Amino acid sequence: MIYSLNAEEMAQLYERISKEFETYGTVDIQGDITFSRIESYDELRIGRSDKPPKEFLIGRNENVLVFTEPNKKAVFGVMSCDLKGFYIMDKQIYGKDPFYTARRDNTVFINYVCTEPCETGFCSSFGGPLLNDYQIQVINYENDKYLIYADDAYKSFFEGFKQASKEEISKVEKLMHNFNMKQKKHEVEGIENRIKWNSKLWDEYAKICIQCGACNYSCPTCYCFDLNDVGEERFREWDSCILAGFTKTSAGNPRESLASRLRQRFYHKFVYYKKSKGEYLCTGCNRCTDDCPVDIEIKEVIDHDYNNE
Ligand code: SF4
Ligand code: SF4
Known part of the structure; x- marks a missing residue:
């Protein structure tokens, strides 16, 4: 009503x-x-x-x-x-x-x-x-x-x-x-097909990212967590895919480099989630950029010309 x-x-x-x-x-x-x-x-x-x-x-x-x-x-x-x-x-x-x-x-x-x-x-x-x-x-x-x-x-x-x-x-x-x-539009539609695995963006971002995790913590759609046992209690706490320990197992870490972890964050939002759930894992709030101490911009990831790097 x-x-x-x-x-x-x-x-x-x-x-x-x-x-x-x-x-x-x-x-x-x-x-x-x-x-x-x-x-x-x-x-x-x-x-x-x-x-x-x-x-x-x-x-x-x-x-x-x-x-x-x-x-x-x-x-x-x-x-x-x-x-x-x-x-x-x-x-x-x-x-x-x-x-x-x-x-x-x-x-x-x-x-x-x-x-x-x-x-x-x-x-x-x-x-x-x-x-x-x-x-x-x-x-x-x-x-x-x-x-x-x-x-x-x-x-x-x-x-x-x-x-x-x-x-x-x-x-x-x-x-x-x-x-x-x-509001100015950013062409999100189809980014899952435009974005490039070997884009220079990931290396450029890795040179300046300080791995604080603020982009994940301030995001309304990031839900990843870590589990830690303390005595007889098991705590779940927010995690960040940018941090070095994320996805680390006894067999090693599939994403050793910071560039690969930064790429993972954007691929999860714009490629994997879109392909599995039919929508982007982002609402355009821009907090990840507003809170990033080194100004890594999500809008740049969307607007970037991947074919002409
Ligand atoms: S702009 Fe998108 S990715 Fe960034 S914090 Fe907001 S919802 Fe998360
Ligand atoms: S907020 Fe910026 S500096 Fe901090 S982890 Fe995210 S991208 Fe890196």
Whole structure:
């Protein structure tokens, strides 16, 4: 269903949801947008968070020998690129990993759909913000006007709120169309056939990469992890395909060189995942570039002319 709310009703919606769910949202901490527990709707600040919200589903470091039923959480302020990341990861993880699956089933993400392109993101190269597919989506299309797409599973929260008119819906659809027109496009489609195994890019990047792993940790679609036994506990923690120990076994490391590990990261995103799951393992949030201390740019990997190196 599609509803039309004003700012006061948005606060009422928050109150209703907070009676059933623990509430989290994006807040401003000394100029940084970050996810945190919130106790009131006023605390919410909308904007792309510094770190992606994947921690709500994949623990940064957790004992996987102990399963605890997760609390029901409502996460306000998830941006379109990050929400899309969950739907991409679902294809790989949902139903297979009991921790991820239980958290996914107990978390409602309240997506604040982007209406203006952000400074560095390039999500429209991957289709841009999506409507209709997700749990609860909020579009603040004019000062005090919010259009809300909500799955029927959440309709009890919307009792008494008015449904959106055809005019309001078409206004929002036009806004979303303009969003995709405004943002510079990078030709992602077909990159799985253009990208080259022996490209000079991998060696060039290997000369400057400091192997910090920030590109993986800040990515809403990177889900690789490592397992370590500590006494009688087994911890799973986020891993990075750029680090030297990644995929190392007693038989050796199939990717000894840094260049091969950098190539692996882009091949996983643009070739292997596309061929196995039908889409790219990237939403165009650009955090990997924004957080890279040596400015290795994912857009360059997409735009590069591999035939004329
Ligand atoms: S732009 Fe970078 S950080 Fe963002 S989804 Fe794509 S690979 Fe991940
Ligand atoms: S963020 Fe940059 S420097 Fe750090 S591992 Fe990734 S590519 Fe290398």
